[in-house]
Amino acid sequence: MSELSRRGFFGLGAGAAALAMAGCSDFTASTSSSGASSGSSGGSLVFRWWGGTSRNEAYQSALKVFTKKTGIKVTAQYSGYNGYFDKLNTEFAGGTPPDVFQMDTALTSTYAAKGVLTDLSTYIPGTIQLSTLFPALRGAGVVKGVNYGVASGSGYAPVLYNETVLNKLKIALPENSWTWDDFSTITNEVAKAWGSGKYGANDASGDDSGALQPWLRQRGKDLYTSSGELGFDATDLGDWWNYWAGLRKTGACVPADLVANYGNADSTNPFVAGSAALTTGWGLAQIAPLMTATLGEIIVPRGANGKTGQALNGGVLLVIPTKSSNPTGAAKLIDFFLTDKDAIKIMGTQRGLPPSSLAETELLPTLSASAKLDVTYGDYVNQQVAADALADAPSAPPGYGDVKTALGNVSSAVAFGKQSVSAGVSSFFSQAKTILAQAAA
Known part of the structure; x- marks a missing residue:
């Protein structure tokens, strides 16, 4: 976009x-x-x-x-x-x-x-x-x-999974109670069982609203504060990128050269192409018409505290x-x-x-x-948002678009090994703070 x-x-x-x-x-x-x-x-x-x-x-x-x-x-x-x-x-x-x-x-x-x-x-x-x-x-x-x-x-931010592939590999389907540890376990199981050139999931390390935001909200933080500043710190982002680096190392998520296609709702998307078994960032109604496999939809993994961290957006x-x-x-x-x-x-x-x-x-x-499944599942997420009892997510501040771009660019550089996680974190925060300050001026 x-x-x-x-x-x-x-x-x-x-x-x-x-x-x-x-x-x-x-x-x-x-x-x-x-x-x-x-x-x-x-x-x-x-x-x-x-x-x-x-x-x-x-x-x-x-x-x-x-x-x-x-x-x-x-x-x-x-x-x-x-x-x-x-x-x-x-x-x-x-x-x-x-x-x-x-x-x-x-x-x-x-x-x-x-x-x-x-x-x-x-x-x-x-x-x-x-x-x-x-x-x-x-x-x-x-x-x-x-x-x-x-x-x-x-x-909302769902996870789609290829039910046909998981059943073929005899891997248990994820349940609504699953956590980020479960996500790691399932994607690694897929990578080991599926064979060369096949991966557990798309790489969502640069996906701000579809993956990072609920993960942050599970920690009691958010992408931004109500005053328009970043709502998380270097430790949070470091933990996030290290999590995905671990999945990348074991082949549980797609390699860097496929990450660029993650944002495409077409045959170049690894999930749509049948080379990744799970993905964030898409609704079932968007992707299902592009595939012949049976697909499932589930909430983004919960935090250790059981919260979903979901933030409904207004379309x-x-x-x-x-x-x-x-x-x-x-x-x-x-x-x-x-x-x-x-x-x-x-x-x-x-x-x-x-x-x-x-x-x-x-x-x-x-x-x-x-x-219909998107709608009924969205209703379930709405109930979970109420159960989380978290504050509504603050509106994205001026400069949001450029911060989003910076997150994607730096996460890609980290995935390619051009920057270490720590160097990438420093680079992102430097860029993001400059962007937000200039936008607010």
Whole structure:
């Protein structure tokens, strides 16, 4: 996933102004094409999102229903993720952002710090029924105590396993009570039994939210603090990378030259290719269609204290800029996606797992087997989050994207043996602290 560039929030390059939107259509009770520009007035809205064909089609169908029910005309603008925020930055600089738009949860702090997002407390609970969300998701758009966005989906950090392979090797399937020691045992057993060129798991040493974050939360820490600093120290990261170094040494996780493909949901991913038996970072509905094997889904290994350390994320958020010409209408649109049964059914799981019991009830009968397992397992994780009784994860601070990149780059260097664990830890903390300080300045 692309992040804001190092040029800064309003750093504009030639590509930013030149971005051509993949689609722009004006929805009324009957659909017509108008090519309307950003900004709106009266009973109309401009709504912007990124997504693929399925998400785009779902949004467009839902907007027709919204217009029919409210009389509010919506100009829909959509594109791929690449260039999406460059386009927004250009419009913010010119004072013409859309009235409501889809926001990357990890970038909310960056935009909130610039003062360009609306405090939604004016519309909660009067217009936006935030209480319908699962409790752990109600703060997904909160930055320093202010709510700037509303979750439109839910996500968690699962582990997928190749049940076909484990059964063939006569290795017991992991259970929800498993720990990181169990993960090590299982992946080593797979590596020994499966043969040359086969490994227990993908290497998740550079996976921040899908593996490192729950591991840190099990220790009572997190990726970041509420003040926007790193929430863990050199000892924590050293322990984490040494854990994966041990798995790498025994062949329990994939070697360094395969790590680059770990983030691809295609045939180059070692898990999808059938050369790794377990993986973090993916949901079952994303990966199952790419494989013929029977797959299983389980919670990330627990800490020694029994806690899962899971932090539910809000999928993508919907936010309103301070320059919106129709913030009341924008708030109605956000609530429509949150509480309207027709909208819930149309959107399905295009923006993540159902974020509420209402959405679960409406969607479960309509889902594929793999998506249904994702949803029901996500509900189990939601219960475990409540049982953990841990504080909600703080919002990712400005600079998050570059810190994420640094973690991935340094973890790769450590995997390749270009840096020792201790040297890699020092390098990462030096880079991360500089990035966060510059982003906060």
